[in-house]
Amino acid sequence: MAAACGMRRGLRLLQLRGLRTGHAARQQEEFPSPAERPQFPGASAAFVDTLDFIQPNVLAGIPVYRVMDRQGQILNPSQDPQLPAETVLKLYKTMTLLNTMDRILYESQRQGRISFYMTNYGEEGTHVGSAAALDPTDLVFGQYREAGVLMYRGYPLDLFMAQCYGHAGDPGKGRQMPVHYGSRDLHFVTISSPLATQIPQAVGAAYAMKRDNADRAVICYFGEGAASEGDAHAGFNFAATLDCPVLFFCRNNGYAISTPTSEQYRGDGIVARGPGYGILSIRVDGNDVFAVYNATREARRRAVAENQPFLIEAMTYRIGHHSTSDDSSAYRSVDEVDYWDKQDHPISRLRHYMLGRGWWDEAREKAWRKESRRQVLEAFEAAERRRKPSPQLLFSDVYCDTPPGLARQRDGLARHLRLYGEHYPLALFDK
Numbered sequence: 001m002a003a004a005c006g007m008r009r010g011l012r013l014l015q016l017r018g019l020r021t022g023h024a025a026r027q028q029e030e031f032p033s034p035a036e037r038p039q040f041p042g043a044s045a046a047f048v049d050t051l052d053f054i055q056p057n058v059l060a061g062i063p064v065y066r067v068m069d070r071q072g073q074i075l076n077p078s079q080d081p082q083l084p085a086e087t088v089l090k091l092y093k094t095m096t097l098l099n100t101m102d103r104i105l106y107e108s109q110r111q112g113r114i115s116f117y118m119t120n121y122g123e124e125g126t127h128v129g130s131a132a133a134l135d136p137t138d139l140v141f142g143q144y145r146e147a148g149v150l151m152y153r154g155y156p157l158d159l160f161m162a163q164c165y166g167h168a169g170d171p172g173k174g175r176q177m178p179v180h181y182g183s184r185d186l187h188f189v190t191i192s193s194p195l196a197t198q199i200p201q202a203v204g205a206a207y208a209m210k211r212d213n214a215d216r217a218v219i220c221y222f223g224e225g226a227a228s229e230g231d232a233h234a235g236f237n238f239a240a241t242l243d244c245p246v247l248f249f250c251r252n253n254g255y256a257i258s259t260p261t262s263e264q265y266r267g268d269g270i271v272a273r274g275p276g277y278g279i280l281s282i283r284v285d286g287n288d289v290f291a292v293y294n295a296t297r298e299a300r301r302r303a304v305a306e307n308q309p310f311l312i313e314a315m316t317y318r319i320g321h322h323s324t325s326d327d328s329s330a331y332r333s334v335d336e337v338d339y340w341d342k343q344d345h346p347i348s349r350l351r352h353y354m355l356g357r358g359w360w361d362e363a364r365e366k367a368w369r370k371e372s373r374r375q376v377l378e379a380f381e382a383a384e385r386r387r388k389p390s391p392q393l394l395f396s397d398v399y400c401d402t403p404p405g406l407a408r409q410r411d412g413l414a415r416h417l418r419l420y421g422e423h424y425p426l427a428l429f430d431k
């Protein structure tokens, strides 16, 4: 709009110049006023005559929106989302069930039963707070540490286990590393390992939804480390310029494997980048499930109503190691981890809130701990008994017509197993 006005004005000046011949008249039109505003097509604020560089941290840091304090007390009643008891219980039960599943699958990896695992310890509030604020058909692009979003949508423990064990009941047929879940029914796009590739993909999906008038939004989760990838820039800029209904949800958990945020970026976190792209942005306390809920809900409402992207930076802490391939004691102190585990945990904060309302008590906590553990162990034991998918499935589903090279490999493997099958644990695999 500003650019169009500037262009019209420029055209008018040229026409006037052609009409008038006197030098004084021409000068008056070329330099209308010292208070003239810049007409550059790419930016239009005021001119200044002082040489000042913009300070990256003009404010004392972009503030962190929260609803509850660490004791689960609502700070400002106008911000209480007033969720009914059953919704709050679902938030709590999902967070704690995820925590229990994490413990059992982490141990299972340590015992050599599965190849790899990533826990979600400390970030449970970012998962369920955002999941609860979305419509169930909104499309989710995750990074890998968002299992709680899928769990909140009702993904059963048996399928979590099936994926991590890669057994014959895994919808992905055991071809992916553990924690690379996906569910078409629950609108959760399958996780892929290369960082940040989901960001431009999410924007493309949101653009398609806008063109379809689908009344849906896309949410794209990523870590503060992934935000350093070029794909993050491409995604943010496309989303802003194409007015896409996408929520960029950054889980800023302090680390990208061993790289702390102090080495990851120099600006004020990820949220500070939003205004640079022209994206409405907010920083929230990711350990406050209600703050995450409120911010996501409002961003989701506006993203769909107004077709525009939003950026939410949820501040939290990765309490676990990066993955089972990492030992974080090499780069951070036990005291640091202890602080977040004991003093500022999203689960205990919500529990305090529920206790304060009389919706929870010691007896119910004890009973739920027992019950949730029983559920996880039952799914775990059932998964242990399942066979692995048939080795022949290695070669299907990528090509519509199997190319000759791949067919040769498939037949070669079958021949090899016919001849030397006794040297392999084939009894553990489907035929």
Ligand SMILES: Cc1ncc(C[n+]2csc(CCOP(=O)(O)OP(=O)(O)O)c2C)c(N)n1
Binding pocket: 145, 193, 194, 195, 222, 223, 224, 225, 226, 227, 251, 253, 255, 256, 257, 318, 322
């Ligand atoms: C393109 C690419 N580079 C490097 C990696 C290896 N890698 C896997 S996870 C990770 C750290 C990501 O950190 P962050 O985005 O903060 O997520 P977090 O693990 O903290 O949840 C790295 C470097 C990768 N998977 N893909």
Ligand SMILES: [Mg+2]
Binding pocket: 223, 224, 225, 251, 252, 253, 254, 255, 256, 257
């Ligand atoms: Mg991180």
